[in-house]
Amino acid sequence: MKELTYPFDERQIRALKAGDAVEISGLVHTGRDKFHKFFADGGKIAVDFRDGALYHCGPVCVKAGDGWRVVSAGPTTSVRENPYEPKFIASSGVRIIIGKGGMDAATLAAMKKHGCVYVQAVGGAGALYAASVKRVAGVDLFEEFGAAEACWHFEVEGFRGVVAMDAHGNSLFDKVASASDALLREIL
Amino acid sequence: MNTVEKLAGLIRETSSSLPEDVESALAKAKRREQGGSSASVVLGTVLDNVRLARKLGSPLCQDTGTLAFYIDASLRRKVSPAVVKKAVALATTRGYLRKNCIDSVTGKSYDDNCADGAPVIHYVDWVEKGCVRLVLKGGGSENMSRQYSLPDSTLGAGRDIAGVRKCILDAVVKAQGFGCAPGILGVCIGGDRATAYEVAKEQLLRSLDASGESSDAVLRRLEKSILRESNSLGIGPMGLGGKTTLLGVRIASRPRVPASFFVTVAYMCWACRRGSLKFKV
Numbered sequence: 433m434k435e436l437t438y439p440f441d442e443r444q445i446r447a448l449k450a451g452d453a454v455e456i457s458g459l460v461h462t463g464r465d466k467f468h469k470f471f472a473d474g475g476k477i478a479v480d481f482r483d484g485a486l487y488h489c490g491p492v493c494v495k496a497g498d499g500w501r502v503v504s505a506g507p508t509t510s511v512r513e514n515p516y517e518p519k520f521i522a523s524s525g526v527r528i529i530i531g532k533g534g535m536d537a538a539t540l541a542a543m544k545k546h547g548c549v550y551v552q553a554v555g556g557a558g559a560l561y562a563a564s565v566k567r568v569a570g571v572d573l574f575e576e577f578g579a580a581e582a583c584w585h586f587e588v589e590g591f592r593g594v595v596a597m598d599a600h601g602n603s604l605f606d607k608v609a610s611a612s613d614a615l616l617r618e619i620l
Numbered sequence: 621m622n623t624v625e626k627l628a629g630l631i632r633e634t635s636s637s638l639p640e641d642v643e644s645a646l647a648k649a650k651r652r653e654q655g656g657s658s659a660s661v662v663l664g665t666v667l668d669n670v671r672l673a674r675k676l677g678s679p680l681c682q683d684t685g686t687l688a689f690y691i692d693a694s695l696r697r698k699v700s701p702a703v704v705k706k707a708v709a710l711a712t713t714r715g716y717l718r719k720n721c722i723d724s725v726t727g728k729s730y731d732d733n734c735a736d737g738a739p740v741i742h743y744v745d746w747v748e749k750g751c752v753r754l755v756l757k758g759g760g761s762e763n764m765s766r767q768y769s770l771p772d773s774t775l776g777a778g779r780d781i782a783g784v785r786k787c788i789l790d791a792v793v794k795a796q797g798f799g800c801a802p803g804i805l806g807v808c809i810g811g812d813r814a815t816a817y818e819v820a821k822e823q824l825l826r827s828l829d830a831s832g833e834s835s836d837a838v839l840r841r842l843e844k845s846i847l848r849e850s851n852s853l854g855i856g857p858m859g860l861g862g863k864t865t866l867l868g869v870r871i872a873s874r875p876r877v878p879a880s881f882f883v884t885v886a887y888m889c890w891a892c893r894r895g896s897l898k899f900k901v
């Protein structure tokens with residue numbers, strides 16, 4: 433298990449390999465469909481994503497006193513952000529994208545160029561990921577997009593995942609898919 | 621406790637607590653995977669999540685899915701559709717279920733998860749007397765369900781058990797990376813298209829323990845060999861590689877007309893949430 437702590441160091445990120453299990457701690461920002469479109473359309477918020485992490489997640493958060501309690505925070509499917517992600521990686525300087533199901537070749541190429549990895553979170557593990565959020569540091573775009581599409585700033589501890597796409601151009605999904613395809617052809 | 625409260629309790633229990641057979645299949649799978657591998661990390665995360673959700677009594681996955689009730693037909697009056705809907709609405713207000721029901725034409729949300737046809741309610745004669753059974757099935761897994769029509773020339777699958785096997789294995793490979801593996805397959809061999817999807821889904825109610833195996837020798841053998849072969853493909857939990865692609869396979873068959881031969885696969889993710897409640901009759 434490799435431990436990664438915000439701010440994420442470019443050398444450490446580039447050294448990761450597809451298949452490495454990781455535990456992420458520190459600041460993680462959520463962003464999904466509306467967030468990506470907002471940035472693609474030139475929108476701006478006062479958040480510095482440089483050396484940070486972006487999590488494809490539409491959490492369920494409820495008001496608790498002055499702050500927020502995170503009820504569920506599992507990953508959402510990442511492919512929907514394919515059209516936006518290469519540009520976002522290039523312009524934001526983000527080091528880690530967290531999501532589910534992997535992303536396309538253009539995103540993989542952008543990760544290689546700019547030093548970024550894709551971490552697969554475990555689909556369905558919403559309760560556990562919610563518990564790994566130690567503090568909600570803030571939220572942007574909440575009024576505009578609502579809780580599920582807002583950009584939440586989570587302080588996480590021991591957030592578990594697996595590097596599925598690394599900064600060397602390797603995708604674990606592609607590797608497993610072609611190997612299993614070959615095995616299937618063998619047994620059919 | 622009144623019937624609505626009891627049913628709301630069933631919904632909470634089902635949404636927050638994985639059945640014992642599924643959890644123990646996950647634990648067994650984790651022991652089989654190499655320590656520190658991505659497969660073992662994923663399964664460990666899943667198991668920790670299962671325990672935490674049970675402890676908190678909160679939904680173990682945020683996609684609380686399509687609710688399908690299978691109700692003993694003799695309860696038709698006591699557990700009427702109106703009563704079931706009341707319970708679903710109550711469970712939603714209490715946060716046991718996410719707002720998860722969208723009008724397919726207007727796109728608007730049914731905030732209480734109730735509409736014409738939601739939840740899905742079947743009155744059946746094959747559940748235990750006085751029993752209400754419930755399955756929650758998420759969208760990611762439902763999207764991976766498939767139906768084949770034999771013969772299938774792209775798969776080289778003919779109208780026999782060998783052809784059936786090819787279809788099922790194809791469905792397993794096509795689900796990789798989606799549908800939150802390790803999964804469980806409910807399969808119907810034969811039937812008409814609509815019935816076959818229902819029968820395939822009903823097989824997901826069967827236990828993964830030996831007690832849930834098919835009583836038919838041919839189907840039992842097929843259940844076992846598909847499980848073994850799928851797990852030999854190296855797809856693994858969440859499609860990241862490993863020895864556990866499926867936790868179980870449950871197959872049934874239905875007669876067909878000579879002109880058609882369907883193979884229908886209902887894919888269920890690891891979050892195979894089923895529960896049951898018994899009323900005195």
Ligand code: SF4
Pocket residue numbers: 555556557681682683684685757758759760761799800889890891
């Ligand atoms: S496929 Fe299953 S585990 Fe995955 S997100 Fe959907 S309901 Fe949850």
